[in-house]
Amino acid sequence: MPPTYSTIIGYFTVPTVAGWIVQAGGAGNYNRNINRTATKAGGFAAGAAGSGLGNIGGRLRGK
Incomplete structure (x- = not known):
C-alpha cells in the first residue's frame, strides 16, 4: 500500500515542530511551563x- 500524502507530510512536519520547541527554549523550558501551569491549577x-x-464551617458554627 503506497503512503498517503498525510503520511508524507507528517513525516517531515513532526521533526520540524520538535526542532522549533527545542530551539525556542529547550525541553527544560517546555517542562517548566507545564509544571508552572499545574502548580497554578x-x-x-x-x-x-x-x-x-470555611464557608461550611462558619455556617455550622452559626457565625
Whole structure:
C-alpha cells in the first residue's frame, strides 16, 4: 500500500515542530511551563476547597 500524502507530510512536519520547541527554549523550558501551569491549577483548586470548607464551617458554627 503506497503512503498517503498525510503520511508524507507528517513525516517531515513532526521533526520540524520538535526542532522549533527545542530551539525556542529547550525541553527544560517546555517542562517548566507545564509544571508552572499545574502548580497554578493546584493552588486554585486548594483555594476553592479551603473557601468552601470555611464557608461550611462558619455556617455550622452559626457565625
